[in-house]
Amino acid sequence: MKQQLDQSSEMTMDIFEKISGHEQVVFCNDPSTGLQAIIAIHNTTLGPALGGTRMYPYASLDDALDDVLRLSEGMTYKCAAADIDFGGGKGVIIGDPKTDKTSALFRAYGQFVDSLNGRFYTGTDMGTTMDDFVQAAKETHFINGIPVEFGGGGDSSVPTAQGVIYGLKSTAQYLFGDETLSGKTYAIQGLGKVGYKVGQQLLEMGANLVVTDINKDAIAAIQAQAEVHTGNVTVVESDDIYHVDADVFIPCAMGGILNDETIDQLKVRAIVGSANNQLKTEHHAKLLHEKGILYAPDYIVNSGGLIQVADELYGANKARVLMKTKAIYQSILEIYKQSELDAITTLEAANRKCQQRLEEQRGRNNFYRRQRSPKWIFKNEV
Ligand code: NAD
Numbered sequence: 001m002k003q004q005l006d007q008s009s010e011m012t013m014d015i016f017e018k019i020s021g022h023e024q025v026v027f028c029n030d031p032s033t034g035l036q037a038i039i040a041i042h043n044t045t046l047g048p049a050l051g052g053t054r055m056y057p058y059a060s061l062d063d064a065l066d067d068v069l070r071l072s073e074g075m076t077y078k079c080a081a082a083d084i085d086f087g088g089g090k091g092v093i094i095g096d097p098k099t100d101k102t103s104a105l106f107r108a109y110g111q112f113v114d115s116l117n118g119r120f121y122t123g124t125d126m127g128t129t130m131d132d133f134v135q136a137a138k139e140t141h142f143i144n145g146i147p148v149e150f151g152g153g154g155d156s157s158v159p160t161a162q163g164v165i166y167g168l169k170s171t172a173q174y175l176f177g178d179e180t181l182s183g184k185t186y187a188i189q190g191l192g193k194v195g196y197k198v199g200q201q202l203l204e205m206g207a208n209l210v211v212t213d214i215n216k217d218a219i220a221a222i223q224a225q226a227e228v229h230t231g232n233v234t235v236v237e238s239d240d241i242y243h244v245d246a247d248v249f250i251p252c253a254m255g256g257i258l259n260d261e262t263i264d265q266l267k268v269r270a271i272v273g274s275a276n277n278q279l280k281t282e283h284h285a286k287l288l289h290e291k292g293i294l295y296a297p298d299y300i301v302n303s304g305g306l307i308q309v310a311d312e313l314y315g316a317n318k319a320r321v322l323m324k325t326k327a328i329y330q331s332i333l334e335i336y337k338q339s340e341l342d343a344i345t346t347l348e349a350a351n352r353k354c355q356q357r358l359e360e361q362r363g364r365n366n367f368y369r370r371q372r373s374p375k376w377i378f379k380n381e382v
Contacts, residue, residue, distance in 0.1 A: 022069060024119070028112040033104045035093065037112065038064055040072040041120055042088035045358050048118055049089025050310060051075040052125030052145070053109070055132075057096040068092040074277075074299065080354035082303040083327060084310040089120045097127035103135040110139030118142055123309055144309040153316040156305030159325045160274055161197035163304030166329040167272040167296045168202075168248060174336045175269055175294065182206035187246040187268065190253025191218035194274040194302075198250060203231040210234045212241040213253075242266060251275040251298075258295075263287050270294035272332075274302040285347035289339075296332050297350040303328060 019025050023044060028037040041049040051072055058064040068090050076088025093109060095101075113122055113136065123133050123145030130147050137143040137150065146152030168186075169179040182205045188195050191213040199209055199222045208231050213219050219235055226233040236244060243265040251257055255277035263284060271278070271293060278298045279285055288295045304325045311321050339349040 018065070019069065021073065025065075025069075026112065026116065028109065030105075030108040030112075033102065033108040034095070034100065035105050035108045035112075036095070037091060037093040037109055038068045039091045039112065039116070039120055039122075040068040040089060041116075042069075042072040042090075043076040043358070044087035044119065045361050046076075046079055046087050047085040048087060049075070049120045050079060050084075050086035050144075050306075051088060051090035051120075051122060053091030053093060053122045053128055054125040055093040055095055055097040055101070055127035057100075058092070058094050061094075064092050064094050076358070077351065077354045078299045078303060078306055079310075080357045081297075081300045081331065081350060082306055082310075083331075083357070084307060086121070086310055089122070090125075091120075091122050093128070101132065106132045106135035107139050110136030110143065113142050114140030116142070121309075144312045148316060151312075151316065153308045153312050153318070153321065155193070156308050157193035157197060158318070159304030159308045159321050160302055161194045161201070161304070162322055162325050163307075163328045164194065164198045164250065164252075164272065164274050164301055165201055166326060167301040167332050168198075168250075170329045170333040170336070171248060171270045171272050171294060171296060174333060180205075184208070184247040185210065185245070186248050186250055187241055187244045188212075188250045188252060189241045189257070189273070190251070190275065191215075191222050192252065195250070195252030196221060198252065198274075199233075200225050203229040203233070206230045208232045208234075210236055210241070210244045210246055212236050212238050214238060248272055251278050256280045258284050258288065260284075260287075263291065263293075266291070266293060268293060270296065272296040272301055273298065276302065279347070282347060285345040289345045294336065295346050297335065297347050300328060300331055300335065300350055 022040055022042050024041040026039040072088050072090035075090055079086045079088060113120060121142045121144055123143060124130055133143050133146050134150055137146055148154040168181055172181060173179040185208045186202055187210045188199050189212055191199060191211060203225050211222055211233060223233055242262045246268050249268040249271045251273035252275055255275055258278045259280035285295060307324050308321045335346050335349045339346045
């Protein structure tokens with residue numbers, strides 16, 4: 001018995017060590033629907049936790065826990081950088097999105113979200129769709145990113161793409177003293193929901209594109225746009241995108257693409273894209289800095305979608321979201337200037353800015369943050 005107790009207390013210590021940077025971690029178990037999920041609330045200094053819920057067939061519980069802890073911490077920074085009054089959280093559902101989804105499973109998940117009483121707001125992420133969260137929203141109000149017909153803001157790739165355009169403009173302003181995007185060459189990796197919209201707007205402005213995508217239809221769609229606008233489109237193979245001669249590289253596909261191998265090949269002046277976690281490690285921000293390539297931190301460039309889901313609390317309004325997304329321009333510009341002033345990487349400058357915002361707010365808010373109703377927000381904003 002003694003041995004068992006010792007073991008269990010060691011295990012408890014391990015778990016607490018593992019989650020020591022987090023406020024709360026909730027394990028959700030519903031045998032009747034097969035739901036096994038983890039919700040991690042990293043930090044609610046700025047407001048209730050906000051973050052999507054991912055569905056993935058994790059190989060182990062440890063993998064799922066590591067993922068949700070890492071992703072929820074990232075959300076604290078994303079919210080702080082976007083200057084929205086939410087904290088960092090994330091959910092993961094353990095299961096295969098192709099075979100394990102049922103409406104009952106998402107309704108059960110909605111009930112767990114509801115039990116947190118507004119400490120955690122969630123919506124789609126990898127492996128989950130707006131339809132899944134229409135089911136979850138039958139059980140709780142604390143869902144965002146649902147279709148317009150259900151009171152949500154709809155497709156978040158529109159403000160995300162707009163944010164990338166603002167990031168490109170502030171980069172042009174900083175590098176060339178003029179925010180005009182026309183007449184320059186942009187290398188786009190990935191022409192999906194975000195990359196296509198960015199490419200289309202750049203072509204409209206008369207820019208030239210070098211593009212790659214593993215999906216032929218995506219390539220055909222952007223080529224069709226080139227026919228009606230003045231800009232040109234050149235298509236290259238996947239791995240060739242890293243060494244094209246372009247002014248700016250726009251990663252809009254997968255993460256980890258800025259690494260030892262690719263940074264060596266880059267010939268661009270700057271990197272401004274929507275893909276999450278572009279840097280393989282923080283060390284790669286240093287490598288880019290040393291090479292004189294300006295890196296716009298991804299979590300700021302791609303925050304348009306987050307701005308939209310946070311804004312849903314006021315009632316969906318696309319025009320207001322696009323107006324708020326404009327802040328990305330100034331934010332990126334300030335980070336470039338701070339990085340130059342302090343001789344630090346742009347990533348360090350961005351992280352410092354977020355930490356500063358958290359520090360300023362700490363102490364003003366209750367640690368154990370609860371539901372934020374629209375009324376609450378309006379009351380506090382006036
Ligand atoms: P998407 O799935 O619609 O598009 C991704 C595109 O990349 C697809 O066309 C795909 O074929 C292509 N692709 C995949 N692997 C590739 C490869 N090896 N080489 C070239 N192309 C490849 O996704 P999206 O919504 O456009 O998002 C793009 C990126 O931006 C993702 O990293 C996503 O996490 C991030 N992001 C998106 C949003 C949003 O609102 N959609 C918000 C924040 C961040």
